[in-house]
Amino acid sequence: MAGNTFGKVFIITTFGESHGPGVGVIVDGCPPGIGLSTGDFVYDMARRRPGKRSFESPRKEEDQVEILSGVFEGLTTGTPIALFIRNRDADSRPYEKMRDLFRPGHADYGYYRKYGHFDFRGGGRASARETAARVAAGVVADKILKPIGARVICYTIELGGVRAEQIDLALIDESPFYCPDPDASRLMEDAAQKARSQGDSVGGIVEIRVTGCPAGLGEPVFDKLEADLAKAVMSVGAVKGVEIGAGFEAARLKGSQNNDPITPAGFASNNAGGILGGISNGDEIIIRAAVKPIPSISIEQDTIDRKGNAAKLTITGRHDATAIPRINPVLEAMVRITLADHYLRSKTIKILN
Amino acid sequence: MAGNTFGKVFIITTFGESHGPGVGVIVDGCPPGIGLSTGDFVYDMARRRPGKRSFESPRKEEDQVEILSGVFEGLTTGTPIALFIRNRDADSRPYEKMRDLFRPGHADYGYYRKYGHFDFRGGGRASARETAARVAAGVVADKILKPIGARVICYTIELGGVRAEQIDLALIDESPFYCPDPDASRLMEDAAQKARSQGDSVGGIVEIRVTGCPAGLGEPVFDKLEADLAKAVMSVGAVKGVEIGAGFEAARLKGSQNNDPITPAGFASNNAGGILGGISNGDEIIIRAAVKPIPSISIEQDTIDRKGNAAKLTITGRHDATAIPRINPVLEAMVRITLADHYLRSKTIKILN
Amino acid sequence: MAGNTFGKVFIITTFGESHGPGVGVIVDGCPPGIGLSTGDFVYDMARRRPGKRSFESPRKEEDQVEILSGVFEGLTTGTPIALFIRNRDADSRPYEKMRDLFRPGHADYGYYRKYGHFDFRGGGRASARETAARVAAGVVADKILKPIGARVICYTIELGGVRAEQIDLALIDESPFYCPDPDASRLMEDAAQKARSQGDSVGGIVEIRVTGCPAGLGEPVFDKLEADLAKAVMSVGAVKGVEIGAGFEAARLKGSQNNDPITPAGFASNNAGGILGGISNGDEIIIRAAVKPIPSISIEQDTIDRKGNAAKLTITGRHDATAIPRINPVLEAMVRITLADHYLRSKTIKILN
Amino acid sequence: MAGNTFGKVFIITTFGESHGPGVGVIVDGCPPGIGLSTGDFVYDMARRRPGKRSFESPRKEEDQVEILSGVFEGLTTGTPIALFIRNRDADSRPYEKMRDLFRPGHADYGYYRKYGHFDFRGGGRASARETAARVAAGVVADKILKPIGARVICYTIELGGVRAEQIDLALIDESPFYCPDPDASRLMEDAAQKARSQGDSVGGIVEIRVTGCPAGLGEPVFDKLEADLAKAVMSVGAVKGVEIGAGFEAARLKGSQNNDPITPAGFASNNAGGILGGISNGDEIIIRAAVKPIPSISIEQDTIDRKGNAAKLTITGRHDATAIPRINPVLEAMVRITLADHYLRSKTIKILN
Secondary structure (H helix, E strand, O other): OOEOEEOOOOEEEEEEOOOOOEEEEEEEOOOOOOEOOHHHHHHHHHHHOOOOOOOOOOOOOOOOEEEOOOEEOOEEOOOOEEEEEEOOOOOOHHHHHHHOEOOOOOOHHHHHHHHOOOOOHHHHHHOHHHHHHHHHHHHHHHHHHHHHOOEEEEEEEEEOOEEOOOOOHHHHHHOOOOOOOHHHHHHHHHHHHHHHHOOOOEOEEEEEEEEOOOOOOOEOEOEOHHHHHHHHHHOOOOEEEEEEOOHHHHHHOEHHHHOOOEEOOEEOOOOOOOEEOOEEOOOOEEEEEEEOOOOOOOOOEEEEEOOOOEEEEOOOOOOOOOOOOOHHHHHHHHHHHHHHHHHHHHHHHOOOO | OOEOEEOOOOEEEEEEOOOOOEEEEEEEOOOOOOEOOHHHHHHHHHHHOOOOOOOOOOOOOOOOEEEEEOEEOOEEOOOOEEEEEEOOOOOOHHHHHHHOEOOOOOOHHHHHHHHOOOOOHHHHHHOHHHHHHHHHHHHHHHHHHHHHOOEEEEEEEEEOOEEOOOOOHHHHHHOOOOOOOHHHHHHHHHHHHHHHHOOOOEOEEEEEEEEOOOOOOOEOEOEOHHHHHHHHHHOOOOEEEEEEOOHHHHHHOEHHHHOOOEEOOEEOOOOOOOEEOOEEOOOOEEEEEEEOOOOOOOOOEEEEEOOOOEEEEOOOOOOOOOOOOOHHHHHHHHHHHHHHHHHHHHHHHOOOO | OOEOEEOOOOEEEEEEOOOOOEEEEEEEOOOOOOEOOHHHHHHHHHHHOOOOOOOOOOOOOOOOEEEOOOEEOOEEOOOOEEEEEEOOOOOOHHHHHHHOEOOOOOOHHHHHHHHOOOOOHHHHHHOHHHHHHHHHHHHHHHHHHHHHOOEEEEEEEEEOOEEOOOOOHHHHHHOOOOOOOHHHHHHHHHHHHHHHHOOOOEOEEEEEEEEOOOOOOOEOEOEOHHHHHHHHHHOOOOEEEEEEOOHHHHHHOEHHHHOOOEEOOEEOOOOOOOEEOOEEOOOOEEEEEEEOOOOOOOOOEEEEEOOOOEEEEOOOOOOOOOOOOOHHHHHHHHHHHHHHHHHHHHHHHOOOO | OOEOEEOOOOEEEEEEOOOOOEEEEEEEOOOOOOEOOHHHHHHHHHHHOOOOOOOOOOOOOOOOEEEOOOEEOOEEOOOOEEEEEEOOOOOOHHHHHHHOEOOOOOOHHHHHHHHOOOOOHHHHHHOHHHHHHHHHHHHHHHHHHHHHOOEEEEEEEEEOOEEOOOOOHHHHHHOOOOOOOHHHHHHHHHHHHHHHHOOOOEOEEEEEEEEOOOOOOOEOEOEOHHHHHHHHHHOOOOEEEEEEOOHHHHHHOEHHHHOOOEEOOEEOOOOOOOEEOOEEOOOOEEEEEEEOOOOOOOOOEEEEEOOOOEEEEOOOOOOOOOOOOOHHHHHHHHHHHHHHHHHHHHHHHOOOO
16 A cells, blocks of 8 residues: 555555656645646745755756646636646766665665565665655645745754754855855855865755744644644655754753743743644644664675675766755645645634634 | 544554543454453553552552453454453542643643644543553454564563663563663663652663564555554553664664675674565564653642643642553554554555465 | 544544443543533434344343543543443354354355454354444534534435335334334334244335535545445445446446536526535435345254355254344444544645634 | 646646647556556647547547656656647637527536636636546556556447447448447437537437456445545546446335346346446446437527626527537546546555565
8 A cells, every 4th residue: 555645635646756747746635726836836846956065966857747637727726736847957877886786874775675676776765866846835735824924944053063052043045065064064065065075975964944833723633733744744755853942962962951930921931842742732832853864885895786686786877965954844735735635624624714 | 534544454443541440442354263251351451551569559459351242152253352341440530630631741732722622631531541441452462473484572671771681571571661771771760760769750661572574564655564563662652662673773874784694594683674665575573662751740830721831730649650661561552553454554565365 | 454543633432342241432532521421322222222022022121321431521621532331231152153154145254254253143243232432423423513503314225125115214113124114114013023923124225314424525436425425325235236326327327317406596406416516516415225134043044164065054052033113223323433534534635713 | 726636646727728739638646657658648648639530520629648757768657748739720709609600509607606706718727628638648647557457438329310230340440429339329420410400409318338447446435446446436527427337227226136146156236337336346347327418509509798787699600419429438548547536545555466
């Protein structure tokens, strides 16, 4: 029983592989009457696009989103919105030698053990290419969040061992890593460049903040808001950890430190990260995702072939030195999608209005 | 649209509140022909039961699991298994004063904002009491994992700032915290006692390890095994963070360090935590959960009443100093349930056998 | 992957067997703030109860609904409502001889082929006893329909070959078969009595009418209102056919006859049965269900045992001569549940109220 | 909460409108390793294509299925299979006048009441055009049924009041209506021609027969095989009734007539239509669908405009005189999809193989 669908009311189903005709998504459950056109996707798709920065692969993807259904005379109709992004510039020849070798840290081995037959070119279905469809769906989700005043912001607080010391959200678009600390951003760039020059890669930590989220979203006891956010974030390749509010640090606090006092003016602190008992409390939602270093490195590695024989692998071709910042709009999209879904879900608990 | 169901093939739905008649669970999708009797639940229910240790509330719960359906002549029938655990010794009078005051760090405020009308006694539906139903369902899930050789083990690696320095799984049952390091266990006990004597509480980190998990479980791209595990773990109250394998530490590694080399004898390291590309790779699965300090403390706290007026709150009555170790069998149960679900899901991808 | 759950927003999961501890249902997704008490179930449970009429089995079931969760201070809380109905007077000895013989027309053979191990006593899970849980859930669903003015009415239009010639809904409660035609009702009673005296049984047709259903319910293209109603009705044992509006008769009409003209005052006819393109149109919804004769007859029948050997079977014990009228409140409940579900689903398509 | 997805393990999601870029379907949950190419779709798509017969609209659709994902080197990979069929020759100008008028018997009114904003051109999402996607998905489903020996056959037993007197399945492909009785087929052709010449339309009854279906498919108590088949069939536009086995006729039989005796050689009759207690019994599955006359007629009809004013409507343009035989491959596809889904679902009830 496959798992390419996410959400229960705002429901997305993605499809497509790295080196097939393209990737896409069906958005089902989007309310009618929302203005939507191909232009709406340009900004977010561009942010996910590689090849703009020195530490990234020069692969050129245009990533134009085609609307195949669900929009009429510029407005959504309430029927499924199919979005398709054609693959271009997808030379699969460099992957021919991977036909038999499993790349360490990649999905190849798991796919082989599970499916037997899989499209290994560029990671196939497991490629980061698939996330283009998520970003497109996130643009639609954002159309639901905007009228209610909720906004999702995503930025890098750690990369290659460099930690942001200050968080000034006004500065994140000036940093190639969406880092809210300009000094840290420069050091991050050095770290990424250095790793790339060594044929290596680095990881980091991305923080996602939601402002203006109404109280009352989340469905205990399993579809708690933090549970669905954790799943959303962890479903993005390269993410190995997720935390809400104080997160792992909360494990070291006393109850008297960790509890957020409640005042007539609101919560006096936000260790909860905006979620109590699985339900948004109206405060800012804070999520952090641990992003592992990209597994495609040009340093020689030990592996095996499909028959189980030992082999040496040196990955050539274009590769980024870090999944950050390209993963940021993907994480942002997943949070948008989760919130749009829970917002629409929350509408079912009142009989009249 | 409510969220009290978890799983897609091995499906559990829990119900019940802390101070109502009881809590329970429907397990739907359990294969027929499995031996199951009330005796099977005794060990795990006892582990979750409070009042056994000095740092815990003396509340006495018998937690006898009643099988209401789905078992005939000692064997499951493939029809829904309804399990019910009656509440006993549930004096709700201490909660009367909470009728109007929101307890900081608790679900009260979220439930009030979402539902308006809620059962506030002892946390009601948001009470840890609900997790008794999860543990019962976990016992059934374990019946599916045993024949395939998978085993879930859960232990505490950090509590109140004390970190386990060694991990000897043979020792975890000798520690009141299921701590695999006897020296650390003693220090943890001191920390918990001290917090309790101060009317305060402590948090910690629990690690869950799965041995014998077959390769091939997990359903990309959204129902990746780590994504569903993250949701399962994060759906347990008090958990604020979750990581797989190297987790947040992976964010600080280079690709050349983090990638697990593959050899004919298996993976040479396990930073992946047993999951690659969302699919189990046959290695041990490693999950860590950050557990916040219990919010019920007897130190006076600032809060508001339902009308929004400032108030002071001092929580009296019985309370544990830490959610650990009672949360451990709950986390273990959630991992068992997730794996049983994914194991049964994995059976649908072959047409013949 | 089991199938004991129905609905997507107003979600019911039933459990229990004929001769186990009892049957029950979890209703998840019911909005908070609705008055609900055990007294609310009395009327509908009594209608489903057997033994009141001469053509029915004298089995006495009290069918008292116990509320195990989800209600606090007389109001629903938005959390799962667990309802349980204990089995009483359930003597399973008459079924011992059925341990090895498949009863023709019953579920035994299918359950044996599917599950191998099954509770054969009184039909076990496949018993009409399970429908008591559906009726209880239907009472909750009705609490959602009432405020919006929708009402589900169920009556018998054919039994044992006798067809109602007039439909006067004011008279249905005076007929033991809920037949809207008093003359036909008397003939139906004769037919049922006669079949019973011969050790045989009869079938019939039940019509369900919904008044006051708002326009706009139904979710094309698969969860069309008529599709979900067809599933709801066909999921009740003994139902072998379902039709909407003109139904099978529509197959014999011309388009010019079958199309319902639209006028400023509404539809001029109702061959559509209140549903166009999968969406309610505001007119009355008309559904008919074909109910087969009860398969438990005392006439000797040919069958086989579990080893496949030919055998003769004579069913003794208490049995109704017809599933009507006891099936009527069950069909009514399933329609109520389907409409409540679709009504709540319809609330998700507007962003701001 | 939208409803464009069908199935639980073999899951299809359709998208697209009559006069947009095209229609398509995502098939998720199809096992890997199945040979699939565009050529596989030609036969079934051609059967659904209009314009081949005198009583049909001359609209020319090429209906070439494009595989956008999920197939690699000619084999399915276990990842989502996206199929797309471009719309061609779709002149929407004739529909401009329908912008304000609701066509009687069509979905227009329901869509307007539900969504407010909808694509009215050619029925938009409610167009029969959408069923092309279902037929394509049915071809994939058939790839799962073939290895297990199950075959779905669909034929017309009544049209325009003409009933087939004999059923010779070898003859159905020789009849333009897939009628198994050559004499009746000629009379049906006359009836359809006559209706068309009068600007009117006719309905009929289609029977679907499944041979070789293994025993054990179906998931009580809600996802009974007949319940899901009823939903599948009723989800096709124009279907107003569905019955299994003896169907509505069973309502007129005695239990002693309707029960199918069981013999060592199998069932002695098949009033059950191959399903007992919601589970296939190994016998042939028999389903009948009542198909209403096509609502697009050129006879003038009464209707209203969007403001509620009375209006006269005469529909011009190309229209078939009957949904049969084009609906037949659609019904066949829905039964194939339902069976493939239930077959894969049935694999989850055994722990080891």
